Amino acid sequence: MTLLVGVDIGNSTTEACLAECGPDGPRYLGGALTSTSGVKGTADNVPGVVKVVQEALSAAGRDQHELAAVLVNEATPVISGLAMETITETVITESTMIGHNPDTPAGAGLGTGTTVAFAELGACAPGERVICVAGAGVDFEDAAAGIAAARDRGVEVTGAVVQADDANLIVNRLPTPIPVVDEVTLVEKVPLGMPAAVEVAEPGRTVRTLSNSYGIATLFDLDPDQTRLVAPVARALVGNRSAVVVRTPSGDVADRRIPAGTLTLIGEHARLPVGVDAGAEEIMATLRRVTPLADATGEAGTHVGGMLATVRDAMAETLSDTGGEQDAAIQDVLAVDTFVPQRVTGALAGEFALENAVALAAMVRTSRAPMEALAGQLRSALDVDVHVGGVEADMAVLGALTTPGTRRPLAVLDLGGGSTDAALATGDGEVHSVHLAGAGDLVTKLIDSELGLDNRDVAEDIKKNPLAKAESFFHVRMEDGTARFFDEPLPAEAFARVVVLGEGGMRPVPTRHPLEKVRRVRRSAKHKVFVVNALRALERVAPGGNLREIGFVVVLGGSALDFEIPDMIAEAVAAAGVVCGTGNVRGSEGPRNAVATGLVDEHAGRTR
Amino acid sequence: MTLLVGVDIGNSTTEACLAECGPDGPRYLGGALTSTSGVKGTADNVPGVVKVVQEALSAAGRDQHELAAVLVNEATPVISGLAMETITETVITESTMIGHNPDTPAGAGLGTGTTVAFAELGACAPGERVICVAGAGVDFEDAAAGIAAARDRGVEVTGAVVQADDANLIVNRLPTPIPVVDEVTLVEKVPLGMPAAVEVAEPGRTVRTLSNSYGIATLFDLDPDQTRLVAPVARALVGNRSAVVVRTPSGDVADRRIPAGTLTLIGEHARLPVGVDAGAEEIMATLRRVTPLADATGEAGTHVGGMLATVRDAMAETLSDTGGEQDAAIQDVLAVDTFVPQRVTGALAGEFALENAVALAAMVRTSRAPMEALAGQLRSALDVDVHVGGVEADMAVLGALTTPGTRRPLAVLDLGGGSTDAALATGDGEVHSVHLAGAGDLVTKLIDSELGLDNRDVAEDIKKNPLAKAESFFHVRMEDGTARFFDEPLPAEAFARVVVLGEGGMRPVPTRHPLEKVRRVRRSAKHKVFVVNALRALERVAPGGNLREIGFVVVLGGSALDFEIPDMIAEAVAAAGVVCGTGNVRGSEGPRNAVATGLVDEHAGRTR
Amino acid sequence: MRELLAGLEEEGVPVRLASGTPTGGAATSPADSGEAATAVELAHAAARASPLDVGVGIDVEGRVCVHHAKRPADRPVVTTDATRARWCGHNAARLVVGLPLKEPPEQLEETWPQH
Amino acid sequence: MRELLAGLEEEGVPVRLASGTPTGGAATSPADSGEAATAVELAHAAARASPLDVGVGIDVEGRVCVHHAKRPADRPVVTTDATRARWCGHNAARLVVGLPLKEPPEQLEETWPQH
Numbered sequence A, B: 001m002t003l004l005v006g007v008d009i010g011n012s013t014t015e016a017c018l019a020e021c022g023p024d025g026p027r028y029l030g031g032a033l034t035s036t037s038g039v040k041g042t043a044d045n046v047p048g049v050v051k052v053v054q055e056a057l058s059a060a061g062r063d064q065h066e067l068a069a070v071l072v073n074e075a076t077p078v079i080s081g082l083a084m085e086t087i088t089e090t091v092i093t094e095s096t097m098i099g100h101n102p103d104t105p106a107g108a109g110l111g112t113g114t115t116v117a118f119a120e121l122g123a124c125a126p127g128e129r130v131i132c133v134a135g136a137g138v139d140f141e142d143a144a145a146g147i148a149a150a151r152d153r154g155v156e157v158t159g160a161v162v163q164a165d166d167a168n169l170i171v172n173r174l175p176t177p178i179p180v181v182d183e184v185t186l187v188e189k190v191p192l193g194m195p196a197a198v199e200v201a202e203p204g205r206t207v208r209t210l211s212n213s214y215g216i217a218t219l220f221d222l223d224p225d226q227t228r229l230v231a232p233v234a235r236a237l238v239g240n241r242s243a244v245v246v247r248t249p250s251g252d253v254a255d256r257r258i259p260a261g262t263l264t265l266i267g268e269h270a271r272l273p274v275g276v277d278a279g280a281e282e283i284m285a286t287l288r289r290v291t292p293l294a295d296a297t298g299e300a301g302t303h304v305g306g307m308l309a310t311v312r313d314a315m316a317e318t319l320s321d322t323g324g325e326q327d328a329a330i331q332d333v334l335a336v337d338t339f340v341p342q343r344v345t346g347a348l349a350g351e352f353a354l355e356n357a358v359a360l361a362a363m364v365r366t367s368r369a370p371m372e373a374l375a376g377q378l379r380s381a382l383d384v385d386v387h388v389g390g391v392e393a394d395m396a397v398l399g400a401l402t403t404p405g406t407r408r409p410l411a412v413l414d415l416g417g418g419s420t421d422a423a424l425a426t427g428d429g430e431v432h433s434v435h436l437a438g439a440g441d442l443v444t445k446l447i448d449s450e451l452g453l454d455n456r457d458v459a460e461d462i463k464k465n466p467l468a469k470a471e472s473f474f475h476v477r478m479e480d481g482t483a484r485f486f487d488e489p490l491p492a493e494a495f496a497r498v499v500v501l502g503e504g505g506m507r508p509v510p511t512r513h514p515l516e517k518v519r520r521v522r523r524s525a526k527h528k529v530f531v532v533n534a535l536r537a538l539e540r541v542a543p544g545g546n547l548r549e550i551g552f553v554v555v556l557g558g559s560a561l562d563f564e565i566p567d568m569i570a571e572a573v574a575a576a577g578v579v580c581g582t583g584n585v586r587g588s589e590g591p592r593n594a595v596a597t598g599l600v601d602e603h604a605g606r607t608r
Numbered sequence C, D: 001m002r003e004l005l006a007g008l009e010e011e012g013v014p015v016r017l018a019s020g021t022p023t024g025g026a027a028t029s030p031a032d033s034g035e036a037a038t039a040v041e042l043a044h045a046a047a048r049a050s051p052l053d054v055g056v057g058i059d060v061e062g063r064v065c066v067h068h069a070k071r072p073a074d075r076p077v078v079t080t081d082a083t084r085a086r087w088c089g090h091n092a093a094r095l096v097v098g099l100p101l102k103e104p105p106e107q108l109e110e111t112w113p114q115h
């Protein structure tokens, strides 16, 4: 009987599997896991490995000197990077429009007229149609009194734009309501003496006239050429509860594309450039055309170019440290369409626009790892035999096959943090594997940027847990509608907010988005990364690219612990008649510990 | 000066435009609209036309004998039909699974063991692992006491399935909680003496083990072949808060496709069959291959076959009435993927499954209308000159051009109830038109069936209005988050329900779906019908199929009044650089009255 | 009374004590507390006393009523007889939790006019 | 006080009368109603009296407090000074309407521990 521990050094996580091997095969005693220290496959991993081995031993009540050997996988360094390139920008010049959703616009309807400063209302002639513009410091009672007085004199004040959060206060004090848009921060920039229109929709509705090119054309009597120029204004106002359009002579809204640089994908036979602003679909189509990818470069000065260079440099450095001399070529990229909420340049009310962006994940992976240094240091740290061996993919398959209900042909999908790896073991024992860029970390990044959180921790929490909304100080409603009660009142900050119920308790999501929007972003990020990558990976390992040839798909890795990703993947491959589910390594470990288990298994098989 | 009225007889709506024509062109005096009486283009339309003409006159304060002439468009009869074919069916045989979302399962976790009737618990030996099945009439206190007593004796009761809504009551009375699934209506059909598993997820989460094929394989120690058989069970349980799986020897779940019959699309050169169960995309691709469609037939005995026959027969009858003899050939079909909630056959707890379905709209339109009879009867009814003339598409373009900010080349998109019509007027005055099946009525039908409402009126209300949720007896929250207060308490029935705020006031939506789900169904139905049809229509009228050649798109018709359809279409064509918006006929009528206005316009032009 | 409490408990409304009676978040006024009072009166009084604004009343004739503090006194949510006590418990709890009421609305005091 | 009412009104909370004071659905207790009482005490009393469960208190020292009837008496939602009365009005209204409180939470009595 020999005591063995298999150790899998992953990019994010180092896992151990402890077993006693005798003539009847291995008897598993348990496992452990910890964060990987340093770049996978380098000597920096030693502290993590030592920790995980000791934890596995002490959990099983065994002592370090009973250990016969540590089995380590051939951990090839993987460096992955993420970058985001914004490809559109909304710019408002000459204050042509204000379209925003203040919490409290007032007086539904449409008003048109010439913009007039509040102080100048008294100078307007009866019969004039005007839009009143009230800046900072105008009290709401004075504003209402002034507007009412002007109307009494026959001045048609048909709408107002105000700086303070006063719209309802003003409208409530008028004999007949007019549409008023408030919270316009830079109201002093609204051009005066210009034709303008103010529209406020009923609660629950959005503006109809100012979001319609022909509506604006009707109001301002525009000819077809002018209408064409104003069309982007209308489009930008779609979906707003309230809007103001001021017709300035040279006013213009540009919904412009930012030149985002070129990505060059280098295959064995071809070298194809593709503009990042062409979008993810085009980039991935170009990638398919050059497959297998030999390398990729990005235009200098762009985020994507910088990211690819950083990834390559980091790998070169890792390799030079260990005296290896391989080239650090980009092995895969994944492009994903996304959007980023961004403050509109030239906006008067702090408007945000959702700009289109492309997120790119890239990966460098070496074929041969500098494992000798790692093994040597490990040997002296633990004072025990260390065997390096077993190709990672082979070991993953062996481990996955300990899942009840599986057999070859079997495909493993390892959903990690930086990469999505797949391996297929055919009936005759051959294993094909593929390593793709983009996994859990990209999902977190997409959630972070699409919601404009700028907080990776919150984004990670959102990724991993269901949402809820705090409906009172004492209960939240979960995203599936169930209510949960608390004895202690929730903090005021949580009130009416979207919260996430993570391991560390409840945490508010710092966003104005409704729960459903946050949920949609979360699910679409998972879909865009993992469903796309799972299909890409399986198609590349399946015989002839045909998924039907795969009997069983076992989903493994940290992201397989997710509460919805495995279901999404199962749904996506269901049509191909494949049995797909989350792995349950050794019938007990769930989707974790496959490689570590495979190492023990293989060693036991060899020594028997 | 002559007083004229233009009348547009649509499929659903008859519209009038009253004008005084002099040497300076027409002066518009107003309009009116009413429901069309009878099939468009037949003598049955007379009452509607008479009504609308009188209303237009009286609104403008004019008398019938001042009227010089009534101008009627060449209203060609259009008959359209809708059918739905369900193409999948979930059947549970031998009660293999129960996966449902009762409001109150209890005791999160997973239990496994042999199913035992509650009355037999006393006969279980210590050490036995069992799942207790409690039928009708077992009181919760007795159930809890019985389970607790068995556990005290060492019987491992790891979970329970009960008929009454008692889960929390039982679990609250146990010393240690076990997962309990309740509200299982047909609990007496649960097979006893069989291995079973009960899983209840934490609030806000869904089952993890029983929705995973390998999870079930682990629990029941299945071999790969058995696992393959159980995979559909796992898939059917995805998304449930609680689930029970009983392993019966011959248990089986079929997620089977129903043979849904074949649709034969007949083009000028080809005649291609396509299985309805291939889905909408395949049907529409086949349609593109035979375009232009000369006729279509459906397999007898299927819904689609029946619908196509009905449409053709109705048209034949309409034509025979008027002595015309044209063939009633199907001119266009639109297939849309949808789903229908349907009770699962063999289910024990009233489970519903979302079955896939294909909805099909079809249309017959004649090239020449039997207008003489209509004109004759109209002449005697109103005692005034009646001019029939003006091709509908030409008139629509003329009317659309009265929208401020437009000019040729201009495309009209007329979004009606039964059909989506498009016409393109090129710079040199030529007009091309196309008439496609599927419009507002199909949207209503999709909303009705996808939500399982079985109430066309409610579905129509949902289509036309934003949603809200009654959060208390005194306020509702609109779908955009704004709150609305009421002085009178809302009826108890409305409490916590999704409501729609239509013209007739507030109305509850009889569904358990959350607001977001109802909203998603509404928006996707609009998208599937109108965005698809708008692009199909514009591609067919645009020179060389290129949207960029169209300068302006004017959206008209009843469905252009929708609060989100025009925005969706504008969004979809924005990429092509086209100016697209809702029409504003004569600068005042919005998207209505284009054809009626065009008739007056054309007549005025001719007589000048 | 047992059935009423069972309905409240099954819905998982946290249990609180009000006027010495164990309730599922909603105060209940047992019939013996007010001799001539009707179930509706008792229910409204209980609702007003309840921190959760929901009350249930049972009168000497065995009528059971579910009420909400903010509804007018004479317009309760549900009035029925003791045989439906469990159902009243469920619905009282659902008023607290913010869930649509259970089962067909034939028993509800006020429904929507049929469109 | 005017600013406080303005904040309530702007949020559109329906106006009701409570203890003779026009309020935006939340009962306000002006400082002169209780001599030694603090803003917090006044606010909690007002909240308990209010049918909408939200109360605002202003004490002699010019402190302004927003409270909710169901929170413990000593743990109000907001306590600040009279210069922020308008903001208190907004937030009192938002408690009624069920909207997240306005502006940065530096003023809130209880916030989340920073993760």
Ligand SMILES: Nc1ncnc2c1ncn2[C@@H]1O[C@H](COP(=O)(O)OP(=O)(O)O)[C@@H](O)[C@H]1O
Residues within 6 Å of the ligand: A009, A010, A011, A012, A013, A014, A415, A416, A417, A418, A419, A439, A440, A441, A460, A463, A464, A557, A558, A559, A560, A561, A562, A563
């Ligand atoms: N419970 C969980 N739910 C969702 N994702 C998770 C969960 N636990 C870990 N992850 C994700 O798994 C990824 C790391 O996976 P892992 O297999 O440990 O990486 P690697 O294979 O690179 O070592 C991270 O993106 C992390 O967010």
Ligand SMILES: Nc1ncnc2c1ncn2[C@@H]1O[C@H](COP(=O)(O)OP(=O)(O)O)[C@@H](O)[C@H]1O
Residues within 6 Å of the ligand: B009, B010, B011, B012, B013, B014, B415, B416, B417, B418, B419, B439, B440, B441, B460, B463, B464, B557, B558, B559, B560, B561, B562, B563
């Ligand atoms: N306010 C509205 N919002 C959305 N749809 C509407 C509205 N008013 C009418 N409709 C829809 O318009 C369609 C009828 O359009 P219409 O142009 O009158 O038909 P037709 O051209 O066939 O006479 C119906 O499907 C109806 O539901």
Ligand SMILES: [Mg+2]
Residues within 6 Å of the ligand: A010, A011, A414, A415, A416, A557, A558
């Ligand atoms: Mg891994």
Ligand SMILES: [Mg+2]
Residues within 6 Å of the ligand: B010, B011, B414, B415, B416, B557, B558
């Ligand atoms: Mg029409």
